[in-house]
Amino acid sequence: MLQIWEPAENHLKEAARALKAGRLVALPTETVYGLGADATNDGAVARIFEAKGRPHFNPLIVHVKDRVAAEEHALFDARAKKLADAFWPGALTLVLPRRNDCKLSLLVSAGLPTVALRVPAHPLAQKLLAEADCPIAAPSANRSGKLSPTLASHVAASLADASALVAGVLDGGPCTVGLESTVIGLPEGGPATLLRPGGIARADIEKVLGEKLAEAEAAEGKAGRSSPGQLASHYAPNAPLRLNAQDVTEAETLIAFGPTPLEGAAHTFNLSESGDLTEAAANLFRLLQEADEAAKGAPIAVMPIPGEGLGEAINDRLRRAAAPRG
Ligand code: TXA
Ligand code: MG
Numbered sequence: 001m002l003q004i005w006e007p008a009e010n011h012l013k014e015a016a017r018a019l020k021a022g023r024l025v026a027l028p029t030e031t032v033y034g035l036g037a038d039a040t041n042d043g044a045v046a047r048i049f050e051a052k053g054r055p056h057f058n059p060l061i062v063h064v065k066d067r068v069a070a071e072e073h074a075l076f077d078a079r080a081k082k083l084a085d086a087f088w089p090g091a092l093t094l095v096l097p098r099r100n101d102c103k104l105s106l107l108v109s110a111g112l113p114t115v116a117l118r119v120p121a122h123p124l125a126q127k128l129l130a131e132a133d134c135p136i137a138a139p140s141a142n143r144s145g146k147l148s149p150t151l152a153s154h155v156a157a158s159l160a161d162a163s164a165l166v167a168g169v170l171d172g173g174p175c176t177v178g179l180e181s182t183v184i185g186l187p188e189g190g191p192a193t194l195l196r197p198g199g200i201a202r203a204d205i206e207k208v209l210g211e212k213l214a215e216a217e218a219a220e221g222k223a224g225r226s227s228p229g230q231l232a233s234h235y236a237p238n239a240p241l242r243l244n245a246q247d248v249t250e251a252e253t254l255i256a257f258g259p260t261p262l263e264g265a266a267h268t269f270n271l272s273e274s275g276d277l278t279e280a281a282a283n284l285f286r287l288l289q290e291a292d293e294a295a296k297g298a299p300i301a302v303m304p305i306p307g308e309g310l311g312e313a314i315n316d317r318l319r320r321a322a323a324p325r326g
Pocket of ligand 2: 139140148
């Protein structure tokens, strides 16, 4: 069973300390409870996926205290400023281009050049953001495939098996919105797009924007992808990827896993020298980018990754990265 913390000062401090130490903390927001981690810490973010038991990496929402804090991480155009000023704090998430100097873990973006940002209105979420003084990555605090929790007791029941990873659940009472945030994509040079309906109605957003929202499916259809969500989470390196490599040539760049990397590659990057799958997940998107830069278009060989635990999500992502481009 997970520890449930009553909302007292000492518990807030304990929760903030846990976050800073790279542990997970479940926190109330006005929409649903979130499973939070320090969004700048790759290892902590990887543990979110471990605790949720997700078979693949979805990009996560990063919670910050206000628009000024959000602007440290992403580029706000005029539309983004208008929506933030109208709906923050509140149940609106904006997907925006990451700044070049963005310090957030690449895992929160699942390797994409964008990041989802939200300013929560719940007073306890705001207090925790102030006390921990870091951006908090938080998907809904349930096991993968289960309902989003709106009570601390739901979280404790849903994540009971993950008690080694989750320091505790801050109890902020029932969530008032009870529905996840509305997610709006604002691509540079592209139309404002409804990526997920949620706690704020489409019409209210369109009124502030002064234009209709594009549909996520239509946008993805144009790009030739079949199912929603695929596009958002697809990171394709420039170099061709060869998976489950048993050998490597001197023309190739190697992404290794474990204590005995194959020898003879032009460049070698190791996802985890100790063979730890959570560490490998934390390093995955950063190493894919670094290997891609080093390879300069020459092939990348990837050693086999075991399929258990986060290995399933890692292999899913590698298969997508290796898939033929259309
Ligand atoms: O109300 C909420 O939004 C809750 C509370 C805890 O804030 N959080 C939540 O997070 O529902 P999650 O991870 O369960 O949902 C995140 C949604 C997903 O639909 C994901 O695909 C989308 O946001 N998303 C996040 N980053 C994205 C990105 N860079 N591009 C496209 N979609 C993104
Ligand atoms: Mg969810």
